[in-house]
Amino acid sequence: MVSAVAYSGAYPTGYGLYDISTEREPERLHDRYEASGFTHFQQSGTGAIRKYYNYLRVTPMLGPLDELGTAWALHDEEARPGYYGVRLDSGIRCELTVGPKTAVHRYTFPGGPGSDDARIVLDLSCGGLAIPHGRTVPLRGSIELLDPGQARAQVMVEGVPLSVAVEAELPGWRQMVWYDHRLVEGGNRLDLESIRRTTVRPFGLLFRGPADPGHPVEIRLGFSLRGQEAAATNLGRDAGGAGAGRVWSFDRCLAATEAAWTDVLDRIEVDGGTDEQRAVFATALYHSLIKPCFADDESPFWGGPGPFVFDLCTMWDIYKTQLPLLFAVAPDQGADLLNALTRVCEEEGNYPIGYRMARGADRFFRQGSALAHTALADGFDLGLPGVDWELALVLMHDDLLRTYGEEFVDHGVVHPISHTLDLAYGYHCTARVARGLGDEALARSMDERAANWANAFDPDTGLLHDSTFYEGGKWNYSFRLLHDMAARIELAGGDGAFTDLLDRFFGVDGAGGGAADEPNERFEGLNNEPDMEAPYAYHYVGRPDRTAEIVHAALTGCFGPGRGGLPGNDDSGGLSSWYVWASLGLFPVAGQNLFLVSSPAFPRSSIRIGDATFSIRTSGFADTTSAAGGLTGGARYVQQAWLDGLPLDVAAIPASRVHGGGELQLHLGPTPSKWGRDRRPPSLSTVQLDDNPNP
Numbered sequence: 001m002v003s004a005v006a007y008s009g010a011y012p013t014g015y016g017l018y019d020i021s022t023e024r025e026p027e028r029l030h031d032r033y034e035a036s037g038f039t040h041f042q043q044s045g046t047g048a049i050r051k052y053y054n055y056l057r058v059t060p061m062l063g064p065l066d067e068l069g070t071a072w073a074l075h076d077e078e079a080r081p082g083y084y085g086v087r088l089d090s091g092i093r094c095e096l097t098v099g100p101k102t103a104v105h106r107y108t109f110p111g112g113p114g115s116d117d118a119r120i121v122l123d124l125s126c127g128g129l130a131i132p133h134g135r136t137v138p139l140r141g142s143i144e145l146l147d148p149g150q151a152r153a154q155v156m157v158e159g160v161p162l163s164v165a166v167e168a169e170l171p172g173w174r175q176m177v178w179y180d181h182r183l184v185e186g187g188n189r190l191d192l193e194s195i196r197r198t199t200v201r202p203f204g205l206l207f208r209g210p211a212d213p214g215h216p217v218e219i220r221l222g223f224s225l226r227g228q229e230a231a232a233t234n235l236g237r238d239a240g241g242a243g244a245g246r247v248w249s250f251d252r253c254l255a256a257t258e259a260a261w262t263d264v265l266d267r268i269e270v271d272g273g274t275d276e277q278r279a280v281f282a283t284a285l286y287h288s289l290i291k292p293c294f295a296d297d298e299s300p301f302w303g304g305p306g307p308f309v310f311d312l313c314t315m316w317d318i319y320k321t322q323l324p325l326l327f328a329v330a331p332d333q334g335a336d337l338l339n340a341l342t343r344v345c346e347e348e349g350n351y352p353i354g355y356r357m358a359r360g361a362d363r364f365f366r367q368g369s370a371l372a373h374t375a376l377a378d379g380f381d382l383g384l385p386g387v388d389w390e391l392a393l394v395l396m397h398d399d400l401l402r403t404y405g406e407e408f409v410d411h412g413v414v415h416p417i418s419h420t421l422d423l424a425y426g427y428h429c430t431a432r433v434a435r436g437l438g439d440e441a442l443a444r445s446m447d448e449r450a451a452n453w454a455n456a457f458d459p460d461t462g463l464l465h466d467s468t469f470y471e472g473g474k475w476n477y478s479f480r481l482l483h484d485m486a487a488r489i490e491l492a493g494g495d496g497a498f499t500d501l502l503d504r505f506f507g508v509d510g511a512g513g514g515a516a517d518e519p520n521e522r523f524e525g526l527n528n529e530p531d532m533e534a535p536y537a538y539h540y541v542g543r544p545d546r547t548a549e550i551v552h553a554a555l556t557g558c559f560g561p562g563r564g565g566l567p568g569n570d571d572s573g574g575l576s577s578w579y580v581w582a583s584l585g586l587f588p589v590a591g592q593n594l595f596l597v598s599s600p601a602f603p604r605s606s607i608r609i610g611d612a613t614f615s616i617r618t619s620g621f622a623d624t625t626s627a628a629g630g631l632t633g634g635a636r637y638v639q640q641a642w643l644d645g646l647p648l649d650v651a652a653i654p655a656s657r658v659h660g661g662g663e664l665q666l667h668l669g670p671t672p673s674k675w676g677r678d679r680r681p682p683s684l685s686t687v688q689l690d691d692n693p694n695p
Contacts, residue, residue: 149168582598651681
């Protein structure tokens with residue numbers, strides 16, 4: 001639930017150098033990496049959503065309170081999953097770790113002037129970023145000092161009561177409340193009502209006293225969205241509260257968090273490649289799993305226990321790649337996610353497209369429609385445990401009539417035209433669940449509306465009809481992996497015509513004009529969500545070799561180990577999870593119980609799913625990889641394939657087979673082969689791929 005970063009006020013997370021920008025290199029806010037303290041709750045790799053959290057800034061200082069807001073340069077940064085450490089140019093060594101609902105700060109003050117009157121300042125007025133329109137101001141706030149080294153506070157931010165319990169191990173230090181950079185003399189409590197953006201003044205609490213040079217001090221914060229008592233309970237449970245040897249709680253919390261990360265990251269293993277290639281892969285896997293935030297029993301909007309999830313920013317970004325990865329490496333959390341989404345739909349009337357730690361109407365519906373249905377169909381096909389599928393089906397059905405859904409029912413088409421594809425696919429996914437639950441009549445009625453995907457396309461061009469599009473154009477959206485790709489290809493004029501469209505979009509040598517003549521309509525390397533699946537559309541015309549060329553070019557040219565090593569916003573792990581799947585030689589076709597098979601970037605890899613392990617082994621692998629990843633030449637094409645020892649002549653396998661464990665063997669070669677050309681991945685109007693994909 002909790003994250004913590006060094007805070008400079010820069011975009012996008014509060015850490016960094018830059019102002020907001022939607023294209024090209026952004027302008028700098030700072031000339032150096034710096035921080036005015038350390039804040040909590042951040043997005044991960046998102047774009048300009050204008051809601052950036054960064055609540056409760058903690059600042060270690062040697063100067064007076066008037067210097068709060070001073071930014072110190074960062075030195076000797078160290079980061080790994082669960083840990084961040086840095087030295088400020090004030091000489092203070094700062095370390096952070098987090099638990100499920102806690103953050104623990106450890107500060108080591110230097111000797112010299114000011115060390116006998118050190119300060120650790122908590123600023124509860126902080127929120128958002130130091131960019132235009134980027135600040136978040138609390139509506140209300142309260143602070144209460146308790147026993148020495150203990151305090152509780154709450155701020156109301158974006159309709160959410162964020163509570164914090166504070167505990168510090170600071171013998172000989174005083175604790176005080178402050179407002180507008182001045183101490184509230186003799187006061188153990190501060191209550192602020194009706195704070196306004198035009199009148200807000202900083203407020204918070206501070207600890208002040210002699211710092212023993214070289215001896216670390218700790219500040220432990222427990223958070224809750226359900227009040228201060230719950231925050232105190234969370235602090236005691238996560239960080240080792242009073243009576244549990246508190247002085248070691250940083251190390252204990254860090255050990256638990258590192259163990260949790262190690263457990264999940266170790267569920268995917270790769271062998272071979274370069275050191276940098278493996279580093280990029282491990283980093284991508286880590287980034288894939290930072291979000292969403294799981295906060296069981298913490299919903300501020302309804303009572304009772306149960307899963308609560310936020311920072312789905314957004315489903316449009318993650319449903320194709322990141323959620324299938326979550327279902328594979330953490331199926332129990334995947335089930336919790338689906339239950340949380342279902343509860344949101346029960347309480348609020350919609351399955352959300354995006355969901356933040358905030359109350360409000362901005363649920364990102366302009367990006368897409370009915371996308372949760374895809375994740376629900378995936379979870380149903382995979383048998384994720386503990387989901388009330390009867391309830392989910394009722395809500396899936398009802399949700400299809402929300403927002404654009406009524407117009408879709410009335411006319412079979414809706415603009416923006418991409419929502420026609422979303423809704424048709426939502427009906428297809430709902431039909432899968434209905435049929436699996438034995439409601440054939442409902443499934444057939446869903447199937448009829450699922451066929452309306454065809455209304456979105458212009459048969460004269462083979463592309464989508466002209467419309468408005470969210471971050472893209474009709475070329476980007478025209479190669480979506482639909483539930484009836486065989487019919488989609490026929491609508492475009494057959495294999496040759498569809499292949500020509502793909503070649504023009506990707507700029508394949510010798511392809512005709514079209515996409516290149518229209519601004520922002522050419523594939524530019526995964527910098528937009530609709531492009532993530534487009535390379536795999538070649539599979540459906542029997543050209544997995546072309547998929548391999550484009551995917552490995554992207555792995556090689558678009559990702560790297562340094563700054564700028566992503567081709568676009570990571571979007572809560574959506575882009576990083578694409579890299580993970582592509583490196584493994586698999587691509588999940590969300591909502592269809594299907595993986596497409598391509599050549600991997602590593603000679604050997606494995607995924608541990610529950611008690612099962614699915615392995616990918618290659619022969620003929622030519623170790624001609626770039627430092628960033630991807631084959632630069634040599635054996636990038638699959639020549640033959642075997643699944644559990646049986647020949648596999650189609651470039652696809654059921655997702656349930658992957659989740660059940662087994663072995664995929666791929667023989668690779670330097671030139672395209674006939675493998676995957678004759679037998680195509682399944683489409684609704686062709687023979688389905690069952691649990692035995694071998695002829």
